[in-house]
Amino acid sequence: xxxxxxxxxxxxxxxxxxxxxxxxxxxxxxxxxxxxxxxxxxxxxxxxxxxxxxxxxxxxxxxxxxxxxxxxxxxxxxxxxxxxxxxxxxxxxxxxxxxxxxxxxxxxxxxxxxxxxxxxxxxxxxxxxxxxxxxxxxxxxxxxxxxxxxxxxxxxxxxxxxxxxxxxxxxxxxxxxxxxxxxxxxxxxxxxxxxxxxxxxxxxxxxxxxxxxxxxxxxxxxxxxxxxxxxxxxxxxxxxxxxxxxxxxxxxxxxxxxxxxxxxxxxxxxxxxxxxxxxxxxxxxxxxxxxxxxxxxxxxxxxxxxxxxxxxxxxxxxxxxxxxxxxxxxxxxxxxxxxxxxxxxxxxxxxxxxxxxxxxxxxxxxxxxxxxxxxxxxxxxxxxxxxxxxxxxxxxxxxxxxxxxxxxxxxxxxxxxxxxxxxxxxxx
Ligand code: RNT
Ligand code: ZN
Numbered sequence: 103x104x105x106x107x108x109x110x111x112x113x114x115x116x117x118x119x120x121x122x123x124x125x126x127x128x129x130x131x132x133x134x135x136x137x138x139x140x141x142x143x144x145x146x147x148x149x150x151x152x153x154x155x156x157x158x159x160x161x162x163x164x165x166x167x168x169x170x171x172x173x174x175x176x177x178x179x180x181x182x183x184x185x186x187x188x189x190x191x192x193x194x195x196x197x198x199x200x201x202x203x204x205x206x207x208x209x210x211x212x213x214x215x216x217x218x219x220x221x222x223x224x225x226x227x228x229x230x231x232x233x234x235x236x237x238x239x240x241x242x243x244x245x246x247x248x249x250x251x252x253x254x255x256x257x258x259x260x261x262x263x264x265x266x267x268x269x270x271x272x273x274x275x276x277x278x279x280x281x282x283x284x285x286x287x288x289x290x291x292x293x294x295x296x297x298x299x300x301x302x303x304x305x306x307x308x309x310x311x312x313x314x315x316x317x318x319x320x321x322x323x324x325x326x327x328x329x330x331x332x333x334x335x336x337x338x339x340x341x342x343x344x345x346x347x348x349x350x351x352x353x354x355x356x357x358x359x360x361x362x363x364x365x366x367x368x369x370x371x372x373x374x375x376x377x378x379x380x381x382x383x384x385x386x387x388x389x390x391x392x393x394x395x396x397x398x399x400x401x402x403x404x405x406x407x408x409x410x411x412x413x414x415x416x417x418x419x420x421x422x423x424x425x426x427x428x429x430x431x432x433x434x435x436x437x438x439x440x441x442x443x444x445x446x447x448x449x450x451x452x453x454x455x456x457x458x459x460x461x462x463x464x465x466x467x468x469x470x471x472x473x474x475x476x477x478x479x480x481x482x483x484x485x486x487x488x489x490x491x492x493x494x495x496x497x498x499x500x501x502x503x504x505x506x507x508x509x510x511x512x513x514x515x516x517x518x519x520x521x522x523x524x525x526x527x528x529x530x
Contacts, residue, residue, distance in 0.1 A: 126459055126461050136500075199237070238289060
């Protein structure tokens with residue numbers, strides 16, 4: 103009787119033949135997939151709480167719902183969960199840290215943080231062979247309590263956040279230097295109004311001034327790249343967000359910054375896939391926050407849906423894999439948090455694989471020839487090609503669980519490791 107490994111291999115052999123018939127080189131697609139890092143966000147692991155010892159819930163429009171047991175409460179627990187999550191995900195990826203995840207050992211305000219608070223993460227990442235990305239944290243803090251930070255009317259508050267941002271750029275540069283590749287440092291600034299502003303202009307003028315101050319010091323692009331993330335609306339900023347798409351599109355273009363597009367930050371029926379080929383005409387690189395909004399920017403776990411498939415198709419069809427940093431941004435506390443990472447990251451990678459398994463040249467030639475019949479027919483046939491067989495083989499050959507086998511591992515982990523954790527916030 104054939105072993106399950108042999109069954110996977112046989113299915114792969116026949117899938118490889120089916121794709122070859124369409125002119126697709128499956129081995130080349132798998133090799134390319136192995137070079138695509140996904141920047142996995144640390145904050146799914148603990149509901150965006152971090153290690154500052156705060157007890158209060160999130161602020162500034164971020165909302166996490168659910169109370170699934172086993173939340174990581176210390177850097178050690180978070181790393182333990184991440185190591186386990188990465189063991190369920192094929193390929194080599196990155197870890198995206200927020201500033202509030204430093205190891206502070208006592209009260210350290212956001213404007214006082216330094217590389218020393220991230221030494222543990224840098225060492226751990228080196229040990230794991232992982233690279234790091236970073237984010238200043240402009241939320242869940244008394245200086246952000248009224249919904250404004252870098253665009254605040256009070257110059258002292260603006261200065262506090264400028265100092266935080268400058269400190270974060272130094273940390274990101276140190277991470278990049280240590281790992282030998284740029285640490286993408288993403289700026290999301292929540293500032294906005296719940297109700298109709300009397301001046302949409304003034305906060306934008308203040309924000310651009312604050313940002314220009316923050317970015318005065320040029321840092322080596324080999325160490326860190328600054329990214330700016332736009333948003334249309336949030337909880338408590340329904341009527342106006344200072345850092346809108348137009349604001350940051352212009353900012354990134356004129357200041358040579360990476361633009362960050364979050365899949366949940368636009369009108370509910372607006373996707374980010376169509377934007378990629380436009381913005382890459384004007385900005386050098388893009389950062390994506392692959393996420394899933396359900397009716398609003400709800401940050402649900404990424405599923406293998408049309409939106410994610412279109413995003414990856416656009417990246418591959420446009421030959422943009424080297425100019426797009428693929429990051430994740432979701433937080434769900436109603437399911438096992440490690441499973442959330444596994445589901446969202448595996449789906450993102452599966453969508454990259456599907457895009458790499460398209461006969462791109464054939465489709466684009468048909469289009470150039472005006473043969474839209476072939477274009478549509480092939481795109482539809484591709485939907486039922488044996489992607490799953492190639493994905494399973496990729497998982498098997500990289501030594502990670504095949505199919506829903508990863509869920510069994512999560513169940514074991516859930517019984518062996520996570521129950522030892524209480525539910526309260528613990529100061530490390
Ligand atoms: C919020 C933004 C932002 C955050 C993280 C925690 O709407 O999407 O990226 O989710 O920085
Ligand atoms: Zn985001």
